[in-house]
Structure formats: C-alpha cells, structure tokens
Amino acid sequence: xxxxxxxxxxxxxxxxxxxxxxxxxxxxxxxxxxxxxxxxxxxxxxxxxxxxxxxxxxxxxxxxxxxxxxxxxxxxxxxxxxxxxxxxxxxxxxxxxxxxxxxx
Numbered sequence: 001x002x003x004x005x006x007x008x009x010x011x012x013x014x015x016x017x018x019x020x021x022x023x024x025x026x027x028x029x030x031x032x033x034x035x036x037x038x039x040x041x042x043x044x045x046x047x048x049x050x051x052x053x054x055x056x057x058x059x060x061x062x063x064x065x066x067x068x069x070x071x072x073x074x075x076x077x078x079x080x081x082x083x084x085x086x087x088x089x090x091x092x093x094x095x096x097x098x099x100x101x102x103x104x
Contacts, residue, residue, distance in 0.1 A: 019067045026060035058092055 033053035037046050065087045 016071075019063070022063055023060060023067075026056055026063065030057045030060065054092070058088065062088055 030053055033049050033056065037049040037053060040046050040049070065083075069083075
C-alpha cells in the first residue's frame with residue numbers, strides 16, 4: 001500500500017520520526033515545568049506546576065507504551081489496553097508519591 005506515491009518503508013520511517021518528535025516535545029515540556037517548579041517558593045504555584053509536570057510525563061509514558069505496543073503487535077488489542085491502564089496507574093502513583101514527598 002502506498003500513500004500518494006510514498007512507499008510503506010518511507011511511511012514507517014515517517015511515523016517513527018513523528019513519534020520520536022512527540023516524545024521529545026513532551027519531555028521538553030516536562031523539563032521546563034520541573035525548572036519552573038524549582039524556581040518558585042510559593043507552595044500553591046509549586047504544587048500546580050508539579051501536577052502539570054506529572055500530567056505531561058504521564059502522557060509521554062502512555063505515548064511511549066502505546067507506540068511500543070503498536071510497533072510490536074501492529075494493533076492495540078483489549079489486552080494491551082488493560083496493560084496500558086496498568087502502566088498508567090503505576091506511573092501516576094509513582095509520580096504523585098514523589099510529588100507528595102516534595103510538598104511534605
């Protein structure tokens with residue numbers, strides 16, 4: 001199958017590149033938020049920025065998990081969705097535990 005004359009090999013390469021760019025962009029946002037959280041002494045601002053950082057990091061982790069599952073299985077199955085939910089749960093618990101420790 002081709003897309004406007006672009007072969008499958010090129011499409012695959014473009015999709016991998018787009019995924020890599022999304023992941024990098026999300027990690028840049030996470031890093032920027034972490035810097036902002038460290039740069040304030042106002043507890044409410046620090047908490048809000050840290051929560052935003054947690055959310056973006058979780059989105060990045062889910063993107064990575066779904067991407068890896070998609071390239072290994074060529075689909076997202078119900079069982080992989082359940083595994084994805086487990087990864088999401090563990091990531092959120094880990095991130096929020098760290099966040100709560102910072103605010104204690």
